Amino acid sequence: MCKHILNAQVSIRSPCCKQWFDCAQCHAESKKHELAQSMEMVFACKKCKKCFRKDMNEFDDSDEYCPHCDNHFVLEAKEPKARLEVEGEDIRKDARMIKDERVKGKEQVSVWEDEGQAVRLG
Template sequence: MCKHIPNVQTQCYAKCCRKWYDCAECHAEEQDHDIQKDQDLILICKKCKKVFKVNIRDFDPEADGFCPRCDNHWFVEAENPNDRKQMTVEVELAKGIDEIDAIVDERDDKKMNRRQRLLEERIYKGDDGIDIWNMPDSDDE
């Protein structure tokens, strides 16, 4: 398994040392010389273990990016574990809304019923927490 490119689908044959490597960086870590470059890449599919050759001068990712035996899509954009970023989402909640009620999950009937009940209570009480339905009439004062 390659630690440089976790989603690598093939191994490349290095003619210079007659060994298989997941990527050029794996070769550089193990050997004291640069990898020998050639117009033809000899690859082995990690899914079906079939060896095949790709000419880089005539390479078309749309047509040639698949294993000829098992049709495994081997020419995929490399994932670099160092480039993985985590997305952070900050949510500003409206007054009177807590974090539990901010996320709607329609699969949980109890939570949806509780959420509906709390929203109805907030509507009846208004923003200030005053129950607008039980307010004294202005004529009664």
């Protein structure tokens, strides 16, 4: 799972060390050498788990899809952004006073209100 690109659809095999990475930044973080440039790329689709090659010299619109499962792997990258949230009281800590209106409880009926019980009592 790539921490740089949240919607990575394929893994890329680096031509220099023959290992799989989700993005070039993942390669740079784990290896000390530069990523070798190559016009023939090897991809592994994360949807169908099959590998395929693409020649970047002849790359067109139809090559943006996995040839095995038609997964669209050329997408605009979604990168994680820092968020600042205000912490409040957590309802999960003490939820005794919260009543869920969707759950119906048993109706409380006394012995004297139930007609079947009154006959048995005498």
